Amino acid sequence: MALKMVKGNLERMFDKNLTDLVRGIRNNKDNEAKYIAQCIEEIKQELRQDNVSVKSNAVAKLTYLQMCGYDISWAGFNIIEVMSSNRFTCKRIGYLAASQCFHPDSELLMLTTNMIRKDLSSTNQYDAGVALSGLSCFISTDLSRDLANDIMTLMSSTKPYLRMKAVLMMYKVFLRYPEALRPAFPKLKEKLEDPDPSVQSAAVNVICELARKNPKNYLSLAPIFFKLMTTSTNNWMLIKIIKLFGALTPLEPRLGKKLIEPTSAMSLLYECINTVIAVLISISSGMPNHSASIQLCVQKLRILIEDSDQNLKYLGLLAMSKILKTHPKSVQTHKDLILACLDDKDESIRLRALDLLYGMVSKKNLMEIVRRLLGHMERAEGSSYRDELLYKVIEICSQGSYQYVTNFEWYLTVLVELILLESGSRHGRLIAGQLLDVAIRVQAVRTFAVNEMATLLETYPVTAAPNGTMQEVLYAAAWIVGEFAPHLDGPERTLAVLLQPKPVAGHIQAVYVQNALKLFAHLVGEAVRQRDGAAIERHCQTLAEGLRSYLSSADIEVQERASSVYFLVVLLRESLGGGADQQHAAAPVADGGLLELTPDVPGEPGDGGGEEARAAPDEPVAAGPGGHYPGAAWDEIEQIATDLQGLFGSELNPVAPKAQRKVQLPEELDLDEWINQPPPSADASSADGGSSDEDKFPLFLTDGGRGGGGGERETNGGGDGSRSYKRIEYTQEELDKMRQARLLEQTNNPNYLKPAKTKKASGADYHQQQQQQHDCYDDIPIAEIALEVPLQIHSTKRSDKYLMDAERATRVFVGKSGGRKEKGEKGGKKSKRRGKKSKRYSDESDSESDDPKPLHVVNTVIELPEGAILSDTEDKNNADPNDPHRALDIDLDAPFEDDYPQDMKRKAANQRSVMLLRDGDGQTAKTNRNPADEHHPGGGTTTTTTTDSKHRSRRRGTAAATERSGSKHADRKHTDRSDERQQQAEDGGGAGREKQKKKKKSAGKERPDEADAIMLMIDEETSAKGRTAKEKEKRSKPPKDGGAEDEAVEGGDVKEKKKKHSKKSSKHHHHHHHHHSSSSKKSGYEEMPAQSLGGVSKDAV
């Protein structure tokens, strides 16, 4: 045996250890892969040996290779072997390797459960410590479930090192196995007051992470945290506590007011400011006089931003953006500072500043800001940053459906400038979308937009930047000029531009072709109106010739569209000018190598062609070759022109986002059903016997064939396959009848999109409102400022002109009487007021009268299925499914469920008494994930009665246990207090019940009395501690607010007084508990009758 060991050790002398491996890799830089492959072979050899030391050496080497990117999961079993070694050295190596390469889905983890359990209970604290560290990286759901109790035991170990690790470990367990949270929570709470500061810190850390989800569970811990905050010197923990307060403040605004700035450490100061901001934001809805404190915050942040330390600058901007969301006004005063940050050399800071700009714009300063951004873009380096700038410009302008854009001609000009400035941008599609959006929704600027686009089409250098997507704007431009052709100044010229062959992408060419047809339709219509035969001829000629290059396009879509259009033109000319022209026109087709198309002429042109063809036969041959038609013919030609225009006649409305999703599934729709009868199966066909394929699938139905085939099928196939082959020929009358019936059905069917007019009839408020908006377009003064036609070349930017105009206008405007101002204002507001948006920017609206009035109005009518409303509900419901913390959204106040694991239940006995006694909260427990129930106003009371009775029965069982345990006084205090309150509510009679109902509606969101008690207690404690004068000064503001609030409360009636009373009493209890813990037990007993009374009175409900 000894010999074997010696032999093993001798062999080891020549094994490589980790250092050798690293050195070897460094010495073999040229053929590293080969060397490593060789090493892995050696490692495999070593792993086959019995000696654990050899194995652990091999595993250590593997760990290094893993970092270099080599998969080592094949050695998983050996790693477990090394982990199970008795020696700490090997164990450490094993767990390290495991933590690097195991993951929660590893199947091998099954094998580790017992080994880890053994390690956790090892007498050597470092064995357990190493096991915990490793486990924290790869813990799976199964391991969490199996080891939760062992880790919980470690939480009360005598060794602080293990307690600390176990506490942190529990968070990982919660993530994988959320059911453990409930029973472990009381223990976790205990650890907050652990004698060892590291354990405290770990517990704070865990609760801080937990509070990301459902923070109201941890509201009751606020006093403990506050105590920790005032006593601890551990910066890390203080930061975490302050962060936690930040998470809690939305639920309990007063909490944050007590925040002071206890140290001079910058990190702490920053987090304090952050939290104060969170506080101010959350209370801003309630109180009007907080602006001073916001100002203070902003001032502090300004100091941070002006600091030379780049980190602080960054953080200052970050915090500023939080204020911005609710108080844009106060940030706007620091515009200079933020714009200066745009010049910073640090990209992180520039991007932050850009983010801020997004929220800082108003109607007044939008033009100015965008001008500066454009200036920046010219100077900025790095295409990705320029792209980001471009994106921000568009984002800033388009926010809140162009809330701040007052002049859309300006906006279009900006867009065109962006296009010309950034030919290599990735955001071409975005700009294209904006162009389309503005052109469609802002009717007032359509003329401007169309002509602007025509110019763009003409002048845009197509050859620019091959990798950018800026070409996409041509897509939009072409569509706009085609769709809104009547607005064009020089449609003929634009038609020519569209027909010029350009090296653009296929899908853009296709749009070119389509819109050339639209333009053509418009031009012909005009010509007909003016009785100008020559013009018609000319347009036909232009189009036919222009299409030639598209006919031979490589893109199949372009080719198809081009040939459709081409034959449409041919038909038109035929009907106008007779055969001679057609022959002439048909020639290019043959030249273009599209001979295969010619036989299909009648079928090819699609819908449009069909209509055209219908008109064609009756068309009298035109009189002269010069295009001079007799008067009678004009009617016919007019008919054609109208038909042609009719193809593109109706207005296109924007469709709401997600409209498609909102279309309800028609009841009669069954996707599993055959739409057509399935082709007969092999059996059926064999049964047919002699019938040939042609008989079975007649391609061309003749009368005889149909009759025969149908009959055969009916006899042979048992009527199954017959229907699909039968074709009934309807008479015109029948067809009309059916069409009418269909139309009627469509109007009654809520799932069809209907023209806007019918919406009014639907009677829904929403639609009426929309309708009103729609109606008021005519009242709005459009483009009062007469604009000279913009020149092509300017020394300054074209868009700047609008800025100057606007400035001039405001100067004039101020002098004028307010009457006109109001009128414009009304129009602007109407378009803007869309539900919540206006509320959010309410700060803005009080000074809105100063804002420049909008020149143009955005069309906010968007198509939606009937009855559907725009909402974000579905987005909220399906929150990120990958969020690892999602499972922790547990209501700790909720009662236990019966199917809870037995062992957990036992451990949780103490906890249960706490959780069950909360008033009203229990109801949200089960319905927690069902927001509909929570919001249902009547539902609250009914559910409470049921859950309350459940509560009570449980409570009786556990109350005794609580009495005996006597260690959870604070918790009981809560419950006592709440019961007391409930009782009072009952006593208050009808009014009291009303109040209670109200409280329940906002179930758990705010528990004013309780929170007041906490705050008062904190007040007391802090004053007892004695603060420095400076700190008091800082705090002097918040308490004043609190006082004012109290006064307001006192202004109320008897009910309010009662509330106050309960507040006082509860404060008393808290105080009692914390400072005389020995007597608190007694007080607990004293409270018991009240508690049971509360239970009885609940019965009354």
Next chain:
Amino acid sequence: MIKAILVFNNHGKPRLSKFYQYFNEDMQQQIIKETFQLVSKRDDNVCNFLEGGSLIGGSDYKLIYRHYATLYFVFCVDSSESELGILDLIQVFVETLDKCFENVCELDLIFHADAVHHILSELVMGGMVLQTNMSDILARIEEQNKLQKQEAGISAAPARAVSAVKSMNLPQQIKDIKLPDLPQAIKDLKF
């Protein structure tokens, strides 16, 4: 939570990688590469925070890094960590390394990647900050190293000798030992 801790040199060679969220090896290498590209193009006098890593965590994700001589220390964290707090933590980590290795340099990290891991595991556990007090950390590491030495003393004295010899650049030394002399010595003994 901390999602990952990466240490790499100025050329992007990984010196330590610790992921607290599972990624396979290829993905890990990609993340290291991407992070290096993001971090390395920044000047030394810009701020230490960076957004825009696309591979981990999405929007709620930030890189906090420090650059020491030839090494970048990068912590990938989500929003529940305090930016300045993590910066302090990096400092603590580096100072601890400095204490343990006595004037730490890149070579120490290269040859003692396992030791660096052990040190790190006393600071951060499973993505959560465990301990920020440097003297506590050092005490724990010291105790564990002592434990390791004890074990080596009991059962693996030869191994220890081997590693000691090896640390003296054994391959070279073996060559240096004049083996032909040995038989001679034995012969001498016989006489």
